[in-house]
Amino acid sequence: MKRFMTGLCMCVWLALCSVAPVLAADDLASEQARRQVEQPLNNAPVWKEVRSGQQNYTSVRGVDAGVLINPGGQTWRALRNGPVTLYGGLIFCVFALAIGAFYKIRGKIMLSEPKTGRLIERFNSAERIAHWSMAISFCILMASGLVMLFGKHVLLPVIGYTLFGLLAQLCKNVHNFVGPVFLMSVLFFIVMFVKDNVWQAIDALWIRKVGGLVSGEHVPSHRFNFGEKTWFWLGVVFLGLLVSASGLVLNFPNFEQGRLLMQQANIVHVVSALIIMTLSLGHIYIGTLGMEGAIDGMKSGYVDETWAKEHHELWYNAAKHTARHSDEIQRSPDTSGSVART
Amino acid sequence: MARMKFICDAERCIECNGCVTACKNEHEVPWGVNRRRVVTINDGVPGERSMSVACMHCSDAPCQAVCPVDCFYKTEEGVVLHDKDLCIGCGYCFYACPFGAPQFPQSGAFGLRGKMDKCTFCAGGPEADNSEDEFRKYGRNRLAEGKLPACAEMCSTKALLGGDADVLSDIYRERVLKRGKGAEIWGWATAYGKPEQKPAEQPAKTGEKS
Structure with missing residues (x-):
């Protein structure tokens, strides 16, 4: 403390x-x-x-x-080499272990009823492009960023100076070029998804029941539940933009900004990146390993009706009124964009 | 083994930039890279002081501490050197260095900086002494030739001294003694009272610089 x-x-x-x-x-x-x-x-x-x-x-x-x-140099050194690296690394590892433990105890969240085989469109192709361009650039930035912050302590002793030097050089260049791609995809993503991430009355129920994460009960929600909304506002909007803005300061030294600004930007960048990476482990877990059927929406764009009903009941009910189901949609893919949503 | 150090005597530096020129010439550093520079504090105001500054070859070097690829190393003589083959040009050493020593040959978008360059105390790099590779990357290795850093050797007023710390201390100690203003150099007048309190004991002239 x-x-x-x-x-x-x-x-x-x-x-x-x-x-x-x-x-x-x-x-x-x-x-x-x-x-x-x-x-x-x-x-x-x-x-x-x-x-x-x-x-x-x-x-x-x-x-x-x-x-x-x-x-400011000494302060920056003390912060970066001290609490930021130590506690940032610890929190990241502890969170990863906690997710592992959660998987062991709670296991995969399965659907309580069998799949119907009837599909309903959850994300159109533009939305999936927005998500995956952000997700892929994020993962590249995460891997290369981790190498640059922790590689000296973790990788260097194992693979040696020559190999680590080459790897770090590659990571630094990739990090610098993928960074702006991440910012663009974050902005695109925010525009695509902001309308479904505003506060809705039912979110209060989700907060009261903590999403049913512990009890295993299904809490109804619109297109996105409060957990997803939190991840949107905290992870994508706040931390995503913060990490991008501070990254730009570091990425474009040709504007001749001074050292103090870059020291501050570096601390903001590393701290916000460590938080967003830690939280992303939870998102990646629940979207892939942690929940049956969750990946389908982002993979193909379609989810099974059972999944929609169990996880986003209000969205499902509204969509069912107006949407045509997969058998129709698959016959005429051009009209898939017209599938209505709440 | 001697511990190599720099010292710049603020009472002697006349801001001629001879050290800067000597360094550039000796090492043929690229345009835009200045391993050494002279900074004048309160320029044009009575009491202005100039200082020649470059890498000070710290014992606990901040550049070495923050380098993500650990490319810095220290020689037996305490000189801080780095390996340009490992350097990734991230600029962290530049953020951390108290003296603004690390230099980058480029400054472009997307973090383009090139390999860091800095004062080597005229001691080259990890390559074989006085080899072509060493000269191309780090400049001349004067220490291997039995010479001291070019900047200090060039200094016209001998404000800038570079070499064995024990020898430098002796030279500087002697200067301080000869300046004959004793107590005030140590700041005793600040701590124990202003000179006006005992005007009779103060010499009239402002002190000869030696």
Whole structure:
């Protein structure tokens, strides 16, 4: 807890030191001019100024070249190499183990009634493209990002310097080019799915019953239940955009942004990435291993009626009124987009 | 074994940029890369001070600590060097370094930076001493030739010193003694009272720089 608080304090300090130098520089310059007369050779004001991170004069051109001492570097190092790597890694591993344990105890969530064989369209092709372009770019970024943060401690001792150097080089380049693809697909995804992720009255029931995750009871919901909505707003919208925005700061150093901004962006990027990766393990689990039939909607676009009824009853009821079922749809695939949804 | 260090005497540096030029010439570094630079604090204001700065070859080097591929290493003489074959150009060493030493030959979109370049204390890199490869990647290896860093050797006022820390300490200690303003260098006047309190004891002249 104490270390966590230290980390928090350092974060605040890192944010503050962007404003601090502006306040001090002029005072210190005049103090040094006075000191030069009163106590020559005592340059205390200069050394104080040097630590303030202000831009001084230099004939050499470059980002922050006029800054003699980079004040945020030590803080960034302490945060990144300390609590961020340690607790981020621990939380990621613990969550992965917890999901493994949940699978062992609860097992796969099966449908309580047999499949009807009648299919109902859940995601059209545009929605699936939005989801999979985001999912695939996310997985590439996750793998390459993990190599760059933890590889030095986990992979390097195993595969050696030459191989790890090549791998890290590949990961860094792939990470930098796939990053903007992820941002684009996140934006596309948000546009496609935001209308079905707004608050609906039935969500209160889901919260009360915690989605039936423990009891195994089926809680009715519209197209998306409250768990999926939380993942949409917290995971995709908030963390997805945060991780993308901070990533852009790091990805485009050609705008000559200073070190302080990049140190802050790096901490925001790594922390938000670690949270989104940890949470994504839950999403990936429930979408594949954890629940019978869940992957079908994103794989083919169609889910079995039994699955729809058990997991999204209100959506199913509304869709049944207007939608034509798979036998019709498969005959004329062009009209599949007209399948109505709530 | 000697521990190699740099020291820059702020009372002597005249901002001639001789060290910067010497370094560029010695190592034939690419355009845009400056392993050493001179920073002037309070430029144009009475009491301005200039400092020549490059990699200081830290004992607990932040670049080494944050490098995701662990490409830094220390020589027996305490010089911090890195392996450009491993470097991925992520820029983390640049975020962490207190002195702004790491340089990148490019600055493009998509994190394009090229391999990091920095002061080697004129000690080359992991390649064979004074080999062609070593020169191309890291510049000249003067230490292997029995010479000290070019910047310090070039310094016209001998503000910048580079070499065995014990020798440098002796030189600097002697300078401090000869400047003859004793107590004020240590900041005693700040801590124990302003000179106005005992004006008679203060010498009239502002002190000779040696």
